[in-house]
Amino acid sequence: MSLDDRKKKVLQAIVDDYVSTYEPVGSKxxxxxxxxxxxSATLRNEMAELEKLGLIEKPHTSAGRIPSDKGYREYVxxxxxxxxxxxxxxxxxxxxxxxxxxxxxDLLKNATNALSESTGFVSLAMTPKLxxxxxxxxxxxxxEPGKALVVVVLSAGVVKDKVVRIPNFLTNEQIMQISSAVExxxxxxxxxxxxxxxxxxxxxxxxxxxxxxxxxxxxAYVAIKQADKLDxxxxxxxxxxxxxxxxxxxxxxxxxxTLSHDGMVAGYVNEIEKxxxxxxxxxxxxxxxxxxxxALEGLEDCSFVTTTYNVGDTLSGNIGVIGPKRMxxxxxxxxxxxxxxxxxxxxxxxxx
Amino acid sequence: MSLDDRKKKVLQAIVDDYVSTYEPVGSKxxxxxxxxxxxSATLRNEMAELEKLGLIEKPHTSAGRIPSDKGYREYVxxxxxxxxxxxxxxxxxxxxxxxxxxxxxDLLKNATNALSESTGFVSLAMTPKLxxxxxxxxxxxxxEPGKALVVVVLSAGVVKDKVVRIPNFLTNEQIMQISSAVExxxxxxxxxxxxxxxxxxxxxxxxxxxxxxxxxxxxAYVAIKQADKLDxxxxxxxxxxxxxxxxxxxxxxxxxxTLSHDGMVAGYVNEIEKxxxxxxxxxxxxxxxxxxxxALEGLEDCSFVTTTYNVGDTLSGNIGVIGPKRMxxxxxxxxxxxxxxxxxxxxxxxxx
DNA sequence: ATTTGGCACTCAGTGATGCTGAGTGCTAAA
DNA sequence: TTTAGCACTCAGCATCACTGAGTGCCAAAT
Numbered sequence: 001m002s003l004d005d006r007k008k009k010v011l012q013a014i015v016d017d018y019v020s021t022y023e024p025v026g027s028k029x030x031x032x033x034x035x036x037x038x039x040s041a042t043l044r045n046e047m048a049e050l051e052k053l054g055l056i057e058k059p060h061t062s063a064g065r066i067p068s069d070k071g072y073r074e075y076v077x078x079x080x081x082x083x084x085x086x087x088x089x090x091x092x093x094x095x096x097x098x099x100x101x102x103x104x105x106d107l108l109k110n111a112t113n114a115l116s117e118s119t120g121f122v123s124l125a126m127t128p129k130l131x132x133x134x135x136x137x138x139x140x141x142x143x144e145p146g147k148a149l150v151v152v153v154l155s156a157g158v159v160k161d162k163v164v165r166i167p168n169f170l171t172n173e174q175i176m177q178i179s180s181a182v183e184x185x186x187x188x189x190x191x192x193x194x195x196x197x198x199x200x201x202x203x204x205x206x207x208x209x210x211x212x213x214x215x216x217x218x219x220a221y222v223a224i225k226q227a228d229k230l231d232x233x234x235x236x237x238x239x240x241x242x243x244x245x246x247x248x249x250x251x252x253x254x255x256x257x258t259l260s261h262d263g264m265v266a267g268y269v270n271e272i273e274k275x276x277x278x279x280x281x282x283x284x285x286x287x288x289x290x291x292x293x294x295a296l297e298g299l300e301d302c303s304f305v306t307t308t309y310n311v312g313d314t315l316s317g318n319i320g321v322i323g324p325k326r327m328x329x330x331x332x333x334x335x336x337x338x339x340x341x342x343x344x345x346x347x348x349x350x351x352x
Numbered sequence: 353m354s355l356d357d358r359k360k361k362v363l364q365a366i367v368d369d370y371v372s373t374y375e376p377v378g379s380k381x382x383x384x385x386x387x388x389x390x391x392s393a394t395l396r397n398e399m400a401e402l403e404k405l406g407l408i409e410k411p412h413t414s415a416g417r418i419p420s421d422k423g424y425r426e427y428v429x430x431x432x433x434x435x436x437x438x439x440x441x442x443x444x445x446x447x448x449x450x451x452x453x454x455x456x457x458d459l460l461k462n463a464t465n466a467l468s469e470s471t472g473f474v475s476l477a478m479t480p481k482l483x484x485x486x487x488x489x490x491x492x493x494x495x496e497p498g499k500a501l502v503v504v505v506l507s508a509g510v511v512k513d514k515v516v517r518i519p520n521f522l523t524n525e526q527i528m529q530i531s532s533a534v535e536x537x538x539x540x541x542x543x544x545x546x547x548x549x550x551x552x553x554x555x556x557x558x559x560x561x562x563x564x565x566x567x568x569x570x571x572a573y574v575a576i577k578q579a580d581k582l583d584x585x586x587x588x589x590x591x592x593x594x595x596x597x598x599x600x601x602x603x604x605x606x607x608x609x610t611l612s613h614d615g616m617v618a619g620y621v622n623e624i625e626k627x628x629x630x631x632x633x634x635x636x637x638x639x640x641x642x643x644x645x646x647a648l649e650g651l652e653d654c655s656f657v658t659t660t661y662n663v664g665d666t667l668s669g670n671i672g673v674i675g676p677k678r679m680x681x682x683x684x685x686x687x688x689x690x691x692x693x694x695x696x697x698x699x700x701x702x703x704x
Numbered sequence: 705a706t707t708t709g710g711c712a713c714t715c716a717g718t719g720a721t722g723c724t725g726a727g728t729g730c731t732a733a734a
Numbered sequence: 735t736t737t738a739g740c741a742c743t744c745a746g747c748a749t750c751a752c753t754g755a756g757t758g759c760c761a762a763a764t
Binding site for chain 3: 024026028029044045047048058061062063064
Binding site: 102103136137139141143144147149151153157159161162163164222236237238241242247249252253256257259260351 | 454455488489491493495496499501503505509511513514515516574588589590593594599601604605608609611612703
């Protein structure tokens, strides 16, 4: 899509105005708010052409124009000028992120909080994907007869654990034996290569009777596999109710209904990530999905602005915003990016 | 409040009708739907008196009557007839609760899920209060240099843990020494009696230099104290948007805004619990708070129906529903109670 | 003393009607 | 290619009248 300069300027002005006023913008008000050197009639002609190109549209015959999804897309791809956060905004965000942090998950929660607070929209973060990571420790602790805690430590210092049931009469020594045998044999093994079979063979020759062993092994297996699960943090759903975009109750209901399915949202964010990777788009920058591009019911009037944060050298996860598609993209992008940066810094600091 | 039989029947009928139709009920429709042996004029007189007593009110002059908060209170205290869940409803709930359970927290999540799904309202559950419980184990596991996992095991088999930072050069042996010294000295001690001072004195005479020790002890202290924190599970907020009670966007926004403050909700549920205890009301049954009785902003049109579930012999937590005050109380009560019962059973089964 | 039929009154909700103003597209002149 | 001018459109708002379910109250009936 290559537009002549004036069309670019018109589209840009329409998006800017519409985003800030939330009202369809007409040729006359366009002249008033921007210093165009042409008359409103000329703008009307330009607008008619932009409409033919599918970049803007009319809600009804006698109204001004609003950007179409395609128009927004053009805007974020080539028209908008970057926004810089004020020092106050930066400090507000920094403050929230660094507040009472003990673990990476605290940072993630704080970051979603800060992001939702400062954008006024919904924010989300996902725990890092552990694909590439490998097992460095596996410990089992006896809680009480029949109950043990399995602790899985992965490369990059990620710790996951889970309480499991074990045969009642297994002794502390026996489960420690088992866990250290597993640990010894599976150390350094990538998570996705660990199966029930590799697990079982790692404890071959133990003194513990096989039937008992099987149950323990199975539970350990589940615990390890569970470590791989991605958690999703969503924050600020109620904020969408304050937006004019969702002043119709039906829309708001559909939106929040869909957002309540963690799995759907997480799945979609993964999709974004994956397709960005394929497109070589992984330039350490943001990813945007607008309106109809989003295949989730009820999110037709929303946009995703997401980015990637890093944990150590190998792991990464996603963080971003879900807002109305008529958001101030440059502002949101700079907010998301600043949070990403801050989050990366803090994660690094935490693991030093 | 003691009403004559006819007034009771009228109030009951008004509440029942209003709850099921969501429309102010007038004298004529009251006659039609219930087999009263008197005329509508007589009912009008009765209704005028009920209004004088503050049990019902008119939204405007020429409309029917709706129950006041006081009217609902009278209804739940002495008028409603208990509801019995159908077998299908019971099975639906049971199925959801027992689905893929590994720990008590899974059960709680499933239970809130089931409760929200079957009532159509918001449901909540809180992790058990650990006041009375005592420490049975404290283990520290080295994750990597400078990082350890503190595992706190309490009576009743509750396990909590937390990753903490420790001085870089502490060895595995040293932290195991520390943790076993703590465990030995504090075994059986109630959580609320554990302070930084008791902790520090429990490791007196260790070979580890005091300055290092202090940091470890402090982290362990934080971990132990954090074990005491109550988690809140809230589920189904979006369902409130489907109710006619919240068809005004403003109300819906206030409601969801308040519900997004986990702390507030959890705090209020604790208050309910406490005041029920004080009133000797702790008859293993439900607790109800209606409309204005609730001191949370935005919940003026809501009611809480909560109850208590047990973990082992000593611990208990709360679970319940937040719905519109014009809910079908007897139905919701039986749903909450059934979930409580099922939850208790499953928790017991899990710890056998 | 209570119940009832009758009646005048109230008022939210609905639908018809008309006006306004910001917007449009088109045409003809610059 | 741009612009002034003009006829046209239509959402949003305000006004107005009508309807019907509801009320309170009074006087007659039980």
